[in-house]
Amino acid sequence: MGTITFENVSKTFSGQTEVRALEGINLAVGEGEFVVRERLANLLAGLDPAIFRRVHRSHVVNLDHVKKRLPWFGGDALLIMSNGCRLTQSRTFRHALDDIPDASRLA
Numbered sequence: 001m002g003t004i005t006f007e008n009v010s011k012t013f014s015g016q017t018e019v020r021a022l023e024g025i026n027l028a029v030g031e032g033e034f035v036v037r038e039r040l041a042n043l044l045a046g047l048d049p050a051i052f053r054r055v056h057r058s059h060v061v062n063l064d065h066v067k068k069r070l071p072w073f074g075g076d077a078l079l080i081m082s083n084g085c086r087l088t089q090s091r092t093f094r095h096a097l098d099d100i101p102d103a104s105r106l107a
Contacts, residue, residue, distance in 0.1 A: 019047075020065045020081060023058060028085075053096045055079060055089040069097065 020028040036043070044052060044060050054060050061079060068080040075091035089096070 019052075019062055020083065021059060021061045021085070021087065023087065053093075055087065055093045055096050057090065057092070059087050059089075061087065063097070066097070 040054065040058070040060055044054055047060070051062055051064065052060050053063060061081070065082040066079050067082055069089065070078045070080070072078045072088065075094060077089040077094065079087045079089050081087060
């Protein structure tokens with residue numbers, strides 16, 4: 001059991017793997033979302049780098065919830081999440097998913 005506490009949200013999770021993605025100021029957990037007022041860099045610092053990766057200036061994803069990575073325009077990629085949500089992986093962060101052991105499942 002772990003607690004993630006932010007300035008305006010205190011929520012207890014069964015673990016970091018329950019967190020699907022951080023999108024701007026939205027924390028997507030299970031079927032719900034919470035608004036948090038914190039910089040993504042600060043949020044990412046408290047998360048396990050083996051589970052979470054920054055893929056865009058506005059997105060941090062849980063690798064367990066990324067189902068597919070598709071080529072997109074201008075060197076970007078489109079990430080399909082486990083819930084069907086689509087997030088952009090910018091070309092600035094294009095190598096963020098390259099070193100994961102089963103990266104081939106994303107292609």
